[in-house]
Amino acid sequence: TSVGSITTFTQRNLEGYVGFANLPNQVYRKSVKRGFEFTLMVVGESGLGKSTLINSLFLTDLYSKDYPGPSQRIKKTVQVEQSKVLIKEGGVQLTLTIVDTPGFGDAVDNSNCWQPVINYIDSKCEDFLNAESRVNRRSMPDNRVHCCLYFIAPSGHGLKPLDIEFMKRLHDKVNVIPLIAKADTLTPEECQLFKKQIMKEIQEHKIKIYEFPDTEDDEDNKLIRKIKEKMPLAVVGSNVVIEVNGKKVRGRQYPWGVAEVENGEHCDFTVLRNMLIRTHMQDLKDVTNNVHYENYRSKKLAAVTCNGVDTSKTKGQLTKSPLAQMEEERREHVMKMKKMEAEMEQVFEMKVKEKKQKLKDSEAELERRHEQMKRNLEAQYKELEEKRRVFEEEKANWEAQQRILEQQKLDASKTMEKNKKKGKIF
Amino acid sequence: MIGHTSVAVGGLYGEKASGPTVDFSYVGIDAILEQMRRKAMKQGFELNIMVVGQSGLGKSTLMNTLFKSKVSRKSVLATSQEKIPKTIEIKSISHDIEEKGVRMKLTVIDTPGFGDQINNENCWQPIMKFINDQYEAYLQEEININRKKRIPDSRVHCCIYFIPPTGHCLRPLDVEFMRRLSKVVNIVPVIAKADTLTLEERDFFKKKIREELRANGIDVYPQKEFDEDAEDRMINEKIREMIPFAVVGSDQEYQVNGRRLLGRKTKWGTIEVENIAHCEFAYLRDLLIRTHMQNIKDITSSIHYEMYRVRRLNENNTVVAHANGIPEHHLAAHEM
Numbered sequence: 025t026s027v028g029s030i031t032t033f034t035q036r037n038l039e040g041y042v043g044f045a046n047l048p049n050q051v052y053r054k055s056v057k058r059g060f061e062f063t064l065m066v067v068g069e070s071g072l073g074k075s076t077l078i079n080s081l082f083l084t085d086l087y088s089k090d091y092p093g094p095s096q097r098i099k100k101t102v103q104v105e106q107s108k109v110l111i112k113e114g115g116v117q118l119t120l121t122i123v124d125t126p127g128f129g130d131a132v133d134n135s136n137c138w139q140p141v142i143n144y145i146d147s148k149c150e151d152f153l154n155a156e157s158r159v160n161r162r163s164m165p166d167n168r169v170h171c172c173l174y175f176i177a178p179s180g181h182g183l184k185p186l187d188i189e190f191m192k193r194l195h196d197k198v199n200v201i202p203l204i205a206k207a208d209t210l211t212p213e214e215c216q217l218f219k220k221q222i223m224k225e226i227q228e229h230k231i232k233i234y235e236f237p238d239t240e241d242d243e244d245n246k247l248i249r250k251i252k253e254k255m256p257l258a259v260v261g262s263n264v265v266i267e268v269n270g271k272k273v274r275g276r277q278y279p280w281g282v283a284e285v286e287n288g289e290h291c292d293f294t295v296l297r298n299m300l301i302r303t304h305m306q307d308l309k310d311v312t313n314n315v316h317y318e319n320y321r322s323k324k325l326a327a328v329t330c331n332g333v334d335t336s337k338t339k340g341q342l343t344k345s346p347l348a349q350m351e352e353e354r355r356e357h358v359m360k361m362k363k364m365e366a367e368m369e370q371v372f373e374m375k376v377k378e379k380k381q382k383l384k385d386s387e388a389e390l391e392r393r394h395e396q397m398k399r400n401l402e403a404q405y406k407e408l409e410e411k412r413r414v415f416e417e418e419k420a421n422w423e424a425q426q427r428i429l430e431q432q433k434l435d436a437s438k439t440m441e442k443n444k445k446k447g448k449i450f
Numbered sequence: 451m452i453g454h455t456s457v458a459v460g461g462l463y464g465e466k467a468s469g470p471t472v473d474f475s476y477v478g479i480d481a482i483l484e485q486m487r488r489k490a491m492k493q494g495f496e497l498n499i500m501v502v503g504q505s506g507l508g509k510s511t512l513m514n515t516l517f518k519s520k521v522s523r524k525s526v527l528a529t530s531q532e533k534i535p536k537t538i539e540i541k542s543i544s545h546d547i548e549e550k551g552v553r554m555k556l557t558v559i560d561t562p563g564f565g566d567q568i569n570n571e572n573c574w575q576p577i578m579k580f581i582n583d584q585y586e587a588y589l590q591e592e593i594n595i596n597r598k599k600r601i602p603d604s605r606v607h608c609c610i611y612f613i614p615p616t617g618h619c620l621r622p623l624d625v626e627f628m629r630r631l632s633k634v635v636n637i638v639p640v641i642a643k644a645d646t647l648t649l650e651e652r653d654f655f656k657k658k659i660r661e662e663l664r665a666n667g668i669d670v671y672p673q674k675e676f677d678e679d680a681e682d683r684m685i686n687e688k689i690r691e692m693i694p695f696a697v698v699g700s701d702q703e704y705q706v707n708g709r710r711l712l713g714r715k716t717k718w719g720t721i722e723v724e725n726i727a728h729c730e731f732a733y734l735r736d737l738l739i740r741t742h743m744q745n746i747k748d749i750t751s752s753i754h755y756e757m758y759r760v761r762r763l764n765e766n767n768t769v770v771a772h773a774n775g776i777p778e779h780h781l782a783a784h785e786m
Contacts, residue, residue: 071616132623133569177614178646179506186568209615209646211716276648279727281719289717
């Protein structure tokens with residue numbers, strides 16, 4: 025082992041052109057060929073402009089008249105719907121998945137309306153975990169939710185209890201970026217106060233929203249600090265193009281003026297778009313992979329190894345060595361086998377008893393029937409005997425009668441003979 | 451004036467008429483209007499308005515705007531932080547305001563905490579209980595043997611319900627609340643913070659809301675069945691076509707075109723609260739104060755209160771809790 029030696033890294037100057045400066049290009053080319061995936065989730069009460077903002081962000085009509093956004097349809101329970109769209113720009117291909125949560129916060133009783141959202145995120149992480157643990161991992165589609173935009177209603181006061189609950193439950197499962205929706209309802213002063221109040225409450229409740237990482241570049245850091253000051257971003261969405269002072273802009277036309285979507289003075293839409301798509305999309309994916317997904321994975325796997333039973337509720341700890349672990353598993357297995365054996369024997373015994381009982385019963389039944397039949401037969405026999413006796417009697421009677429008749433006939437003929445002999449018949 | 455022309459009449463004893471003609475046909479019944487006016491000025495008026503809606507919809511601001519003075523709860527009870535209370539509270543603040551010699555005792559009843567919790571089941575119950583308690587108090591005064599000359603009227607005359615400007619449709623909570631409360635009080639629904647909707651979105655939203663109100667059988671003020679004659683019906687139909695009013699409130703003044711106006715200033719323009727091209731605040735104010743205030747009070751006392759009274763006197767000794775919307779079927783059973 026190299027405990028004693030310390031490897032030192034010294035910066036060396038190259039004497040010629042080696043060529044590994046070309047590595048970023050190779051990575052770039054490979055990524056472009058592979059294409060990119062990004063999953064964005066939008067959560068908020070209906071009517072806060074989520075569908076409009078998505079359409080504005082990606083300049084496509086994900087939700088159009090033919091396929092209206094979920095807000096136009098009233099939902100009784102919270103649903104989680106996903107729609108995939110493939111967009112191309114400059115040779116780069118992006119598979120964008122938008123996950124929408126219609127019905128969130130719309131009912132009278134909104135307890136646990138965050139549960140379907142949590143279930144969805146967890147199930148996507150589970151899919152990825154399973155795909156990662158497979159033997160053949162050639163294609164691993166990444167459907168994990170990379171970013172969750174949470175829409176806050178522009179009340180101007182502070183966060184609602186529902187907002188706080190939701191963010192508290194989701195901040196360690198996904199990157200949460202809170203946004204102030206429909207920001208054209210706030211004057212600049214109200215907006216400032218509102219943002220300050222929200223950030224204060226977020227800190228009070230220890231909610232971990234997505235933090236922009238500091239880079240080594242000072243210039244970038246300045247920009248990042250500016251963005252951080254504007255959090256949460258106040259956005260306005262629109263895909264309607266209006267002409268203002270001869271220029272075509274996207275905005276909302278009011279009787280008192282036009283609120284321009286891409287004007288930095290009017291709202292923070294451009295900041296959001298730049299941050300989400302142009303500068304920090306990869307970072308969001310990295311944080312999802314390295315932090316949120318790892319959280320999920322360690323929780324899940326620890327639970328599995330601790331009990332031998334997959335209960336994701338209990339948190340296990342890997343404190344035993346693998347051998348002891350195996351020994352314990354074997355013992356457990358043996359015990360389980362013994363128990364099963366005992367159970368089976370019991371079941372067997374019971375079955376045997378049952379069968380015996382059944383046989384006895386059927387035997388008794390047969391006996392009974394046999395007896396019955398015998399009695400029947402005897403009865404019939406007696407009956408017949410009786411009949412015969414009666415018959416014999418009758419026969420005897422009839423014979424007796426016949427003999428009497430015969431006798432009478434004989435007597436009659438005898439007297440006739442006597443009379444003839446006397447010959448005196450006149 | 452009774453329609454007679456003045457004629458010079460001779461005296462009782464036949465003397466010739468002399469001097470300027472006297473109008474003997476004028477009785478003077480119309481002078482009663484002047485007497486009533488003087489009495490009303492002396493007595494003053496009472497108006498009790500309740501505002502209901504989720505926190506952050508501009509209720510307090512709208513009240514301040516309506517009466518052009520700081521009448522809302524927030525202006526009176528200075529709270530440094532706007533904390534959402536855990537349960538619904540009912541806070542009543544009374545003011546005496548005067549204009550051109552007419553005095554009014556205005557009571558604004560606020561309901562912080564309504565619709566703000568995660569579980570808003572039955573959040574209308576405390577409100578219904580409050581309204582019924584006011585009716586009860588009035589009833590007790592009325593049936594007293596020695597009763598006061600003027601019973602103090604704390605009954606809720608009008609309930610302004612604030613609908614959040616989602617632009618799509620009514621939420622289940624809105625429907626539930628309005629369905630139950632339209633039976634005990636005059637409800638005036640308004641679209642809050644209407645500066646978030648463009649004109650097309652506003653029209654679409656209003657149409658959707660009217661449809662849903664009709665579909666659920668919710669009768670908001672002005673109710674169709676209480677139109678007394680054709681003239682009333684015509685005026686009220688016009689109002690009914692505009693309901694719910696899309697309002698914007700503000701208690702700050704800005705300079706617009708050389709005039710000082712109430713409004714909201716954004717980077718892309720200034721919203722003038724009293725400009726009917728911008729929002730319908732002016733219509734709401736006219737309805738509540740300038741044209742229909744007396745009508746609102748009349749309907750409260752002659753219809754809603756009477757309904758309560760009949761129900762109550764028929765109940766004999768049964769508990770009043772039945773009337774507070776807790777078990778719906780009990781309520782239905784006691785309905786006339």
